[in-house]
Amino acid sequence: MDFLNAIIVLFNFTVIPALAYGSQLALGAIFVTLIYAVLRFANFATGDMMSFGTMFAVILTYYFQSLGFGLGFLPTALLTIPFAIFMMILYMLIIDKFVFSYYRIKKSPPVQFAMVSVGVMFVTQALIRIIIGPSDRRFLDGEKFIIKATEFKEMTGLAEGITLKSTQAITIIVTLIVVSIMFWFLNRTKTGTSMRAYSDNEDLALLSGIDPKRVVLITWVIAGILATIGGVLYGLDKSYRPFVYFNNMLPIFAAAIVGGIGNPFGAFLGGYVIAFAEIFVTYAYKRFISYLLPEHLEPDSLLQLLSTDYKFAVSFSILVIVLLIRPSGIFKGKVI
Amino acid sequence: MRNYKNVIAAYSIMIFLIILVGIFQSWSIALTILNYCLISAVMTIGANIQWGYAGLINFGIMGYTALGGLAVVLVSVEPVKKAWQVGGLNILACIWIIVAIIFVVKFILNRFDKSKLRNYSVASVILGGIILLRVTAAPGIEAIESVDPAKTGFLGGMGLPVLFSWIFGALLAGSLAFVIGKIALGLRADYLAIATLLIAEIIVSIIKHEEWLARGVKNVIGLKRPAPYEIDLQTSEWFINLVTKFNSSKLNLINSISDKQEALNQMVIDASSVYVKLCFTGLFLTVVIILLIVTQKALYSPWGRKMRAIRDNEEAASAMGKNIVKEHLLIFILGSAIVGLAGAMMVTNDGLFTPGSYRPMRYTFVIWVMVIVGGTGNNFGAILGGFVVWFLWVEAAPIALFLINLFTSHLPETNAVRVHLIESAPYFRFLVIGIGLLLIMRYRPQGIIPEKIIKQ
Numbered sequence: 001m002d003f004l005n006a007i008i009v010l011f012n013f014t015v016i017p018a019l020a021y022g023s024q025l026a027l028g029a030i031f032v033t034l035i036y037a038v039l040r041f042a043n044f045a046t047g048d049m050m051s052f053g054t055m056f057a058v059i060l061t062y063y064f065q066s067l068g069f070g071l072g073f074l075p076t077a078l079l080t081i082p083f084a085i086f087m088m089i090l091y092m093l094i095i096d097k098f099v100f101s102y103y104r105i106k107k108s109p110p111v112q113f114a115m116v117s118v119g120v121m122f123v124t125q126a127l128i129r130i131i132i133g134p135s136d137r138r139f140l141d142g143e144k145f146i147i148k149a150t151e152f153k154e155m156t157g158l159a160e161g162i163t164l165k166s167t168q169a170i171t172i173i174v175t176l177i178v179v180s181i182m183f184w185f186l187n188r189t190k191t192g193t194s195m196r197a198y199s200d201n202e203d204l205a206l207l208s209g210i211d212p213k214r215v216v217l218i219t220w221v222i223a224g225i226l227a228t229i230g231g232v233l234y235g236l237d238k239s240y241r242p243f244v245y246f247n248n249m250l251p252i253f254a255a256a257i258v259g260g261i262g263n264p265f266g267a268f269l270g271g272y273v274i275a276f277a278e279i280f281v282t283y284a285y286k287r288f289i290s291y292l293l294p295e296h297l298e299p300d301s302l303l304q305l306l307s308t309d310y311k312f313a314v315s316f317s318i319l320v321i322v323l324l325i326r327p328s329g330i331f332k333g334k335v336i
Numbered sequence: 337m338r339n340y341k342n343v344i345a346a347y348s349i350m351i352f353l354i355i356l357v358g359i360f361q362s363w364s365i366a367l368t369i370l371n372y373c374l375i376s377a378v379m380t381i382g383a384n385i386q387w388g389y390a391g392l393i394n395f396g397i398m399g400y401t402a403l404g405g406l407a408v409v410l411v412s413v414e415p416v417k418k419a420w421q422v423g424g425l426n427i428l429a430c431i432w433i434i435v436a437i438i439f440v441v442k443f444i445l446n447r448f449d450k451s452k453l454r455n456y457s458v459a460s461v462i463l464g465g466i467i468l469l470r471v472t473a474a475p476g477i478e479a480i481e482s483v484d485p486a487k488t489g490f491l492g493g494m495g496l497p498v499l500f501s502w503i504f505g506a507l508l509a510g511s512l513a514f515v516i517g518k519i520a521l522g523l524r525a526d527y528l529a530i531a532t533l534l535i536a537e538i539i540v541s542i543i544k545h546e547e548w549l550a551r552g553v554k555n556v557i558g559l560k561r562p563a564p565y566e567i568d569l570q571t572s573e574w575f576i577n578l579v580t581k582f583n584s585s586k587l588n589l590i591n592s593i594s595d596k597q598e599a600l601n602q603m604v605i606d607a608s609s610v611y612v613k614l615c616f617t618g619l620f621l622t623v624v625i626i627l628l629i630v631t632q633k634a635l636y637s638p639w640g641r642k643m644r645a646i647r648d649n650e651e652a653a654s655a656m657g658k659n660i661v662k663e664h665l666l667i668f669i670l671g672s673a674i675v676g677l678a679g680a681m682m683v684t685n686d687g688l689f690t691p692g693s694y695r696p697m698r699y700t701f702v703i704w705v706m707v708i709v710g711g712t713g714n715n716f717g718a719i720l721g722g723f724v725v726w727f728l729w730v731e732a733a734p735i736a737l738f739l740i741n742l743f744t745s746h747l748p749e750t751n752a753v754r755v756h757l758i759e760s761a762p763y764f765r766f767l768v769i770g771i772g773l774l775l776i777m778r779y780r781p782q783g784i785i786p787e788k789i790i791k792q
Contacts, residue, residue, distance in 0.1 A: 118701055119771075121770070122769050125763075126763050126767035127767070129760060130764070133759070310541060312538075313542070316537060320531065320534070327523065
């Protein structure tokens with residue numbers, strides 16, 4: 001019985017949150033990696049673009065709520081995602097048309113692209129703050145929990161309970177659906193194949209009649225979908241605050257590089273690697289151990305490897321280690 | 337001389353703008369802006385050495401700035417004797433443990449050939465060392481942090497004059513850059529940018545959360561100054577006489593003695609803050625001029641030509657027998673040390689150390705915008721970029737407010753759009769900086785004052 005309790009403690013406080021957080025990171029990381037693979041630059045505006053998409057979802061959620069629309073036990077934000085995605089893609093295409101395409105035609109070095117994306121980051125951040133303001137917003141409605149700890153305890157008679165927030169379940173399910181559709185698209189359809197060909201060797205792809213404009217357009221469309229969904233899921237789970245999204249860009253970059261930049265599947269797994277590492281290293285194992293050990297051996301300290309203040313530092317350290325040992329990432333991405 | 341015409345013109349416009357602020361807002365604000373412009377100029381000189389001379393992209397400027405600020409605390413604050421008594425031994429032991437770990441790892445790496453066993457033993461040494469560190473440090477840290485936590489709760493510094501901290505800050509940042517350079521400099525440009533950005537974030541989070549070191553997010557206030565304090569000035573005889581002399585014509589217009597005294601008091605208070613800021617301006621200007629002379633000499637020396645050769649064609653330079661790895665590391669250290677110096681100057685100017693305020697937006701990306709806008713590879717350009725961008729960063733909000741009021745003046749006071757726009761005026765600075773950067777990148781990628789190659 002104690003063993004079961006220990007497992008449930010670990011499951012409740014590490015595995016479920018890590019799966020949800022990892023899914024949000026994974027969506028962002030695939031976004032980074034796609035842009036890197038097809039358009040060939042590190043997009044420093046990632047976090048703010050996700051924030052921009054989420055902003056529309058937040059505004060529309062408030063609007064729908066005022067109209068009385070809703071999805072019952074599901075959050076209204078899910079209903080707004082398609083509209084938000086549309087606005088996001090529109091914004092991305094405008095940015096691409098007026099900013100990035102010039103440098104793509106000129107074949108500028110990646111560093112110049114990165115600096116331009118910093119400019120886009122500033123502009124996007126300004127627009128977000130001017131439109132919606134910098135304050136903290138919660139836009140979750142509907143049912144909050146799927147399983148409550150007390151219900152679980154009553155059901156099973158165990159001393160520890162499992163809490164499953166509806167946002168966590170939605171995050172994991174939506175991520176799996178989106179990512180599987182995307183992989184199906186990239187690997188099985190003709191357009192997806194042409195995208196991969198363009199990413200592999202631009203000249204050969206052009207030679208075989210692939211339209212570069214179409215590839216770029218579709219990349220931005222997929223990027224817009226991923227960015228908005230990732231951002232909305234994160235906002236539902238925690239809360240929407242523009243500044244936090246900018247900070248989230250850093251673990252997202254870490255996930256993309258750890259998985260092997262330019263490799264979508266690597267980025268997907270990289271998200272979970274980073275999330276699990278962050279949570280496992282900063283979790284206090286005292287309660288877990290106390291179930292496993294006999295009573296007189298119970299530990300005094302929290303048994304925490306690092307305090308939760310260093311959550312971000314953990315993911316960055318993993319990145320540094322990966323860059324040192326295997327710069328191309330876990331799954332071979334573009335060689336550095 | 338003709339070549340310098342646009343440089344002189346650009347700087348004159350900048351000085352004119354600052355004087356305008358002095359006339360329209362107040363001289364105190366103008367001097368504050370000028371001081372920050374000078375500090376930004378030092379930072380851009382550091383970033384320009386790395387990016388303009390050698391083509392190294394360093395997004396870790398925030399980390400070095402924070403280290404420079406930490407140096408001010410470590411050097412100038414009086415040591416907390418009680419904290420040293422209760423926990424100093426543990427901290428010193430930890431330093432020895434870190435040194436021992438480094439030596440053991442080095443020994444293993446040098447002594448044995450590359451193998452799986454070697455990797456595992458290095459990893460286990462590091463892991464064991466970290467556990468040992470935690471066990472040693474934990475009681476010491478707890479004891480130190482419980483010494484009068486409202487006021488101290490940290491080890492304090494060395495109690496030296498604050499100007500020493502500028503040198504110490506540069507040394508600290510330079511030595512960190514050595515470690516980071518060893519790790520990350522082999523990476524391709526955009527990876528280097530991401531890696532340095534993340535490493536800087538690690539440094540700041542350590543400074544934020546290790547409260548025994550510099551009180552972390554609880555901030556250190558009341559740092560020493562290399563300039564006199566306003567309160568002392570206001571009571572000293574010579575300063576009051578000086579103010580009276582300057583304003584004698586204005587004071588003579590006032591007839592009653594009590595009114596005169598009141599007016600004089602107000603003038604003394606205003607003048608004391610301006611005087612203190614002028615002292616800082618003098619100090620900063622000296623630093624900027626010294627750095628400018630040194631970097632300018634370096635740029636046109638054989639060493640500077642070598643750096644440009646490496647930047648423009650690494651393979652050719654390497655074929656000529658130049659050691660690229662070594663030169664890159666050297667320039668990475670030099671640039672970072674200058675940024676560390678700027679960080680120390682900034683904390684000295686503010687008189688307080690607030691680790692929570694170090695954000696990549698303000699301390700990394702804005703500095704980069706300064707370098708790009710001003711002109712990469714040209715020191716005059718980089719400094720001008722520091723001035724222009726900082727000026728815009730500060731003055732964008734008031735200008736935006738003015739424009740919003742102008743364009744919405746036909747709307748009623750309570751109009752929702754107008755109220756919303758006025759509330760969000762501070763965020764227009766991001767818009768101005770972002771659009772400015774994009775325009776410069778597009779239409780004048782070499783910056784306002786482009787790089788000049790002098791053929792000798």
